[in-house]
Amino acid sequence: MKPYYGGIRHDYKNENNKTPTVSERHSLWFLCGLVIPIFAVTLFLITDSDEPQLLPEADSRALPAQEMAPSFPSINPLAETPSNLQQTNIDSDTMIIIVDRGETLEELFRDNSLSISDLSVMARLPQAEEHLRILLPGDQITVTHNDGQIISLAREIDEVNLLEITKGEKGFTAEILKRKVDTHLEGAHGIIQSSLFEAAQEAGVSDALIMNMAEIFQWDIDFIQDVRIGDAFTIIFEELWRDGVKLGDGNISAAEFVNQGTSFRAARFIDNNGNANYFTPEGRNVRKAFTRAPVDFTRISSNFDPNRRHPVLNTIRAHRGVDYAAPTRTPIRAAGDGKVIFRGVRNGYGNTVILQHGDNITTLYAHMSRFASPKLGSRVVQGQTIGFVGMSGLATGPHLHYEYRINGVHRNPRTVPLPPADPIPSEYREDFQKRTAPLWQQLNAY
Numbered sequence: 001m002k003p004y005y006g007g008i009r010h011d012y013k014n015e016n017n018k019t020p021t022v023s024e025r026h027s028l029w030f031l032c033g034l035v036i037p038i039f040a041v042t043l044f045l046i047t048d049s050d051e052p053q054l055l056p057e058a059d060s061r062a063l064p065a066q067e068m069a070p071s072f073p074s075i076n077p078l079a080e081t082p083s084n085l086q087q088t089n090i091d092s093d094t095m096i097i098i099v100d101r102g103e104t105l106e107e108l109f110r111d112n113s114l115s116i117s118d119l120s121v122m123a124r125l126p127q128a129e130e131h132l133r134i135l136l137p138g139d140q141i142t143v144t145h146n147d148g149q150i151i152s153l154a155r156e157i158d159e160v161n162l163l164e165i166t167k168g169e170k171g172f173t174a175e176i177l178k179r180k181v182d183t184h185l186e187g188a189h190g191i192i193q194s195s196l197f198e199a200a201q202e203a204g205v206s207d208a209l210i211m212n213m214a215e216i217f218q219w220d221i222d223f224i225q226d227v228r229i230g231d232a233f234t235i236i237f238e239e240l241w242r243d244g245v246k247l248g249d250g251n252i253s254a255a256e257f258v259n260q261g262t263s264f265r266a267a268r269f270i271d272n273n274g275n276a277n278y279f280t281p282e283g284r285n286v287r288k289a290f291t292r293a294p295v296d297f298t299r300i301s302s303n304f305d306p307n308r309r310h311p312v313l314n315t316i317r318a319h320r321g322v323d324y325a326a327p328t329r330t331p332i333r334a335a336g337d338g339k340v341i342f343r344g345v346r347n348g349y350g351n352t353v354i355l356q357h358g359d360n361i362t363t364l365y366a367h368m369s370r371f372a373s374p375k376l377g378s379r380v381v382q383g384q385t386i387g388f389v390g391m392s393g394l395a396t397g398p399h400l401h402y403e404y405r406i407n408g409v410h411r412n413p414r415t416v417p418l419p420p421a422d423p424i425p426s427e428y429r430e431d432f433q434k435r436t437a438p439l440w441q442q443l444n445a446y
């Protein structure tokens with residue numbers, strides 16, 4: 001199974017460059033957008049959005065605990081969690097349920113003859129609610145039961161957090177257990193001989209990690225168009241371990257990519273509010289304040305054009321934005337940090353969100369099928385989902401109509417110069433230099 005090849009195999013081009021097709025660009029955008037490295041492979045194969053699947057589509061697999069052969073080093077919560085799970089009596093059975101695409105917990109319970117009424121009680125526990133409602137393919141749920149009556153349920157939320165529900169005298173209680181993870185830094189270095197992807201394999205770097213690196217440098221390097229033979233990368237990254245077992249890779253702490261002789265470097269810094277960003281050695285943010293396109297699109301169906309004939313009204317009407325065609329329900333993401341100043345229906349625009357960014361820039365997102373959770377007046381961060389692609393209002397097919405305005409004047413979102421994101425705040429500058437100095441040194445060592 002080599003799901004990534006489709007998107008990344010064009011990462012090297014000979015000197016006679018061709019313009020990338022929209023779908024090539026789309027592929028990389030999509031790949032770069034994956035943020036759940038462990039399940040990235042599965043997600044890529046089976047879904048065109050990273051929204052959790054809630055639709056019923058039964059094809060469940062439930063294995064007895066001892067027959068489990070996880071393909072990823074995952075942890076059997078039973079083996080290490082001191083809890084009531086181990087105090088179950090001889091009449092109890094334990095099963096590990098692996099979630100398949102689109103499955104709901106209710107279906108999985110039904111298929112395995114587990115008590116639905118127990119499930120509905122558990123699903124209402126405040127600690128458990130969100131972790132039982134949304135399941136992702138590959139998730140593991142460990143259930144101990146007595147003839148279908150639930151004794152305990154455990155779900156790995158991620159490498160660190162485990163939801164555990166146990167039945168006691170007074171009914172079910174839920175808690176989130178923190179599991180111990182050891183983090184240590186690893187380094188990898190590669191030189192591109194044929195493709196970035198092969199160089200990564202050669203260096204023993206996981207697909208998710210190289211995608212992560214491409215995401216960090218996406219603002220400066222087009223990994224489809226710009227990569228050449230002889231380019232090199234160095235990554236200093238976290239490895240997560242528990243009890244001598246590698247769980248997976250954590251975050252990239254620092255990275256360098258040398259592209260056609262130019263070096264790009266970035267290190268991760270977390271401020272006191274827990275916000276993580278990547279900065280250059282000089283303290284510049286590697287990001288721009290805005291993404292160029294706020295959706296993973298399949299093609300541009302209409303460009304910015306002051307003299308366009310409107311496809312529905314058939315009159316000359318300026319087209320003051322860009323139309324990005326994408327399947328209905330594709331997430332639409334805030335182009336930059338900002339505040340929701342409009343959220344509602346706007347004539348031909350249908351369901352529309354307008355964001356205010358700083359004093360003078362606004363962005364508009366139209367024709368949504370539905371809104372995501374951020375309400376009028378709330379703050380959003382770059383990349384946060386604010387709605388979903390649709391064709392509400394006057395539209396001939398599902399697409400996002402996107403506008404970018406500076407001081408009220410419409411500008412072409414595809415060509416307008418984008419301001420850089422905020423540099424390292426002055427109060428963190430000293431701390432940043434102190435904490436990143438050893439990382440830059442490690443990069444130098446390669």
Ligand SMILES: [Zn+2]
Nearest residue numbers: 321322323401
């Ligand atoms: Zn439009």
